[in-house]
Amino acid sequence: MSGNGMSGSGTSERRDWPLWEVFVRAKRGMSHVHAGSLHAPDAEMALRNARDVYTRRQEGVSLWVVPAFAISASSPDEKDAFFDPAADKIYRHPTFYDVPEGVDHL
C-alpha cells in the first residue's frame, strides 16, 4: 500500500515519504501496542525501517505498519472542533487535508 493521500505540503523536493504508524508486539501473549510513526515509500520498507527504529532488530518481535491516513479514529473525549468526533483521522496531519500552499504550520 503506498501513496501519499492528498498532499498539499509543497514542492516534491520538500515532500517526505508517506507516514506509517507502527505497532509492536514485544512477545507472545501480549497484544500489539502503538510505538510511533515513521516515513517509508512502501509497506516492505516500512516494515524494515520499523524493525530497525522501533525494535533495534530484536528477534521474536511482531510488527504491524499501517499507512497513517488509513486509520479512522473515534475519540469523543478529545474535543477539538476541527474533527468529527464520530470517525476521523488520528492526528492533525497536513497530508490528510488540502492545505493551500504557503500556510505556515510553524
Added chain:
Amino acid sequence: MTAELSARSDALAYVHPDKSGLFAYVVSLADDSLIAAQRMGHWIAAAPQIEEDIALGNIALDLLGQARSLLTYAGQVEAAATGTPCDEDSLAYFRDERDFLNVHLVERGHGGPGGEPGSDFGVTMARLLILSTYQFGLYTALQSSTDETLAAIAAKAVKEVDYHRDHATMWVLRLGDGTAESHAKVQAALDAEWPYVEELFDNSYIDPSLLESRAAVDPSGLRDVWQRRVASVVDQATLTLPVVPPAVTGGRRGIHTEQMGFLLAEMQHLARSHPGATW
C-alpha cells in the same frame, strides 16, 4: 611438501612467514568485514534518509561485530603459536598494509572505482548485494565447520548477513526499477563492482589442510549459488548482469589498491600515536 603446496606457501611467504594457515584464513574473513565496516561508517550522518542512517549503521555494526569476533579468535591462534598476547586491536591497528588479507571489493571508497571522492548510494548497495550474498553463502557453509569457534561465529553472522542481503536487495530493486536516473546509476555501479567479484571465490590462498579438515569453506564452491541469487535480483530490478573481465587483484596476498593505504592511515593513526595505551 608437494610442489603445489610449496608454491602456495611462497605466495604467502611475504605476508605470513611464520603464521599458520588457520591464522591467515581467519584474518582474511575478519578483514573483509572490518574494512567493509570501516567504509560503511562514512554513511552515518550522510545517508539519503534518516531511516537509512539507522539501517546502514546497523549493518556497519554487524560487520564490525563479525570482524571483532574473528580477529579475537585469530589473536588467540597467534598467541598460542608465539606465546605473545595478541588481540583484536593489535591486529586491527598495528598491522601494516601488506598484512591485511581482505578482498579489493570492500576497500574501495563509495565514490567510484578509481577512488573518486564522495559517496554514491548506488555503489554502496550494489557492493552490499555482492558482498552480503557471498557472506551469506560463506557463513551458511561455515556453520558446519569442524572448527567450533568458526562454526559459532558463523551461526550468529549468517542471520545478520541475511538481513544485509535483504536490505541490499530491496534497494537494488528500487534503484533499478525506480527512475531512469536511478536505473542508470545503479547499473553503472554494478558494472564498476563486477570486476571484483571473482576474487571472492578464489581458494588458492587457503591452506589445503584446512579445506581437507573442513575447518575452512572452499569459496569456489559458493560461486554458482551466489550467481543464481544475484542474477535473480538483478533481473527483477530490470538491470543487466555485467559481463566484464575480472580485475587483477591480490588482496588475499596482501596486495591492495592505492585506497587501502589512506583507509588504514585514517583508521590506525590515533592508536599508533599512543602505542601501548588503553582506550
Added chain:
Amino acid sequence: MYGNDFIAPDETPRDPAPVEEGLEEFQQIIDAAGTIEPRDVMAEGYRKTLIRQIAQHAHSEIIGMQPEANWITRAPSLRRKAILMAKVQDEAGHGLYLYAAAETLGADRGELLDALHTGRQKYSSIFNYPTVTWADMGAIGWLVDGAAIVNQVPLCRCSYGPYARAMVRVCKEESFHQRQGFESLYALSHGTETQKAMAQDAVNRWWWPSLMMFGPADDESPHTAQSMGWGIKRFSNDELRQRFVDMIVPQAEALGLTLPDPDLSWNEDRGSFDYGKIDFAELFEVIKGNGPCNKQRLAHRVKAHKDGAWVREAADAYAAKQAAQISDGTTEAVA
C-alpha cells in the same frame, strides 16, 4: 533548543500567544498534571510552541550526529568504534521519534527538514563547536549528554502525550551514552600523561558551552512563564543548570579532572555548588551563525539531503509502479 530559546541581543522576541476562548478544559487538564493528546482542543500558541520546540529538539539530534560521526573512522579501538557507531545511530533514532511527535500536531516532516535546511528553524548551538580530539567524544558523552538528560527527564512528564512518550524512550538510551562518555574519559585520565592532558583539554573546551545548553538566566527568559503555564517546562533554566552542576562536580572529581571555573565552590547554606558567571557573548555569536562549525554542519546536512534526492525519488517511483500493478490486478500485493 530543549525548550530554552535564546534571544540574541539584536533579535526581537516573539509576541506572547494571545489568550483564546473555550480553552478552560485544556488548561484544567494541564493544571491537574494531566496529558494533552493530539486531538484535544488546545491553544494555538501551545501547538505552535510545541511544534517549534520538538522540531528543534529533533534537528539537534540529527545535526548532533555529525560532530561524533567525525570520529567513527578514527576511533582508537574496535570497542570504542562500535560504541560510537551505536551512539550516533541512537541519535538518528531520537530524531525520528521527535519528528514523529511533532507530526502529531499537524507538522510535516518534509517541511520541518526544509525549515532546518533553510535556517528558519534552529538546532542546539552546542553542536556548532568542533570535535578536535578523541577526548572530545568522552567530553560530549559526559557533559553534553549529561546536560541533555537533565533537560529531558522533566520532559518525560510534560503535558503533551506524544512528546512525553518520545522523551521516555530517548532518556532510556541517553543514560547509556553518558556513562560511556564518562568511562571513555576515565580511561584517558587514568592512562598516559598525554591521554590525561587530552582529556583535561577537552573538558576545558566543553564545560562552559554545556552550561549554556540550559539557556539564558531565568531573569532573561521571557518565554519560561508561558511554557511552565502550559506544562511544557517543569523547571526553570537556572534550576536545571544548578542540578547539572551539582551532578557533574563529584563526577569530575572521580575522573581526576578539573572543571575550568575558579569560582566553583560548595555552598553549605544552599546545599549546592556556586559557579562562575557565564559569558554568553561567544554563544550569541554562535547562535547568529558565526560559530566555528555553523556553516559546515548545515552544509553537510543539506548536501546529504540533496545527494540523496535521486534515491528517495527512485523509492517513490518504485512504490508507485507497484501500486499501479496491484490496482491493475497484474501483481500480487507485495508483502
